[in-house]
Amino acid sequence: MMLAPVRPTSLDDVVKVVKAANKWPPFAVSVRGHRHSINGQADTRMKCVVVEMGKGIKGPKVWEKEMYVDVWGGELWIDVLKATMEYGLAPMSWTDYLYLSVGGTLSNAGISGQTFNYGPQISNVF
Numbered sequence: 245m246m247l248a249p250v251r252p253t254s255l256d257d258v259v260k261v262v263k264a265a266n267k268w269p270p271f272a273v274s275v276r277g278h279r280h281s282i283n284g285q286a287d288t289r290m291k292c293v294v295v296e297m298g299k300g301i302k303g304p305k306v307w308e309k310e311m312y313v314d315v316w317g318g319e320l321w322i323d324v325l326k327a328t329m330e331y332g333l334a335p336m337s338w339t340d341y342l343y344l345s346v347g348g349t350l351s352n353a354g355i356s357g358q359t360f361n362y363g364p365q366i367s368n369v370f
């Protein structure tokens with residue numbers, strides 16, 4: 245049951261919510277990406293505050309030479325692709341549908357055709 249949504253604009257906002265959850269009265273913290281999971285995975289049975297990740301405020305940061313990209317957990321894969329394509333790069337592993345959040349697909353591995361060659365998305369992040 246959702247008590248309230250929180251729309252963080254920084255990592256610090258998320259840290260504050262998690263710390264507050266341990267104070268009295270305690271509450272659960274849930275996270276939502278783009279809300280496409282169909283079995284209520286982003287909900288809890290307990291009273292909870294839902295962190296709605298949304299898009300990052302800065303957008304993906306591409307490290308061209310090192311060939312990686314820094315992204316906010318709520319960023320959509322379509323936007324990650326657009327940002328990397330500007331440098332002639334693309335993530336190694338995909339989902340077929342790209343309007344899913346990075347955090348949301350990593351929570352269930354993230355699979356597609358490239359998984360056979362490069363592993364699921366979760367094997368390509370650090």
Ligand SMILES: Cc1cc2nc3c(=O)[nH]c(=O)nc-3n(C[C@H](O)[C@H](O)[C@H](O)COP(=O)(O)OP(=O)(O)OC[C@H]3O[C@@H](n4cnc5c(N)ncnc54)[C@H](O)[C@@H]3O)c2cc1C
Nearest residue numbers: 277278279280281285317339340341345347348351354355
């Ligand atoms: C049309 C469609 C096509 C799909 N195609 C594929 C596919 O090709 N390959 C594939 O692997 N999957 C596919 N999926 C499944 C999809 O990967 C999952 O449903 C995914 O969880 C949805 O991402 P979301 O951003 O909507 O996450 P949500 O539904 O918002 O959240 C899903 C789970 O992730 C958790 N979560 C979300 N963000 C974070 C975060 N930042 N940190 C920690 N936990 C977080 C939530 O708490 C929840 O448990 C598809 C789904 C749809 C609807």
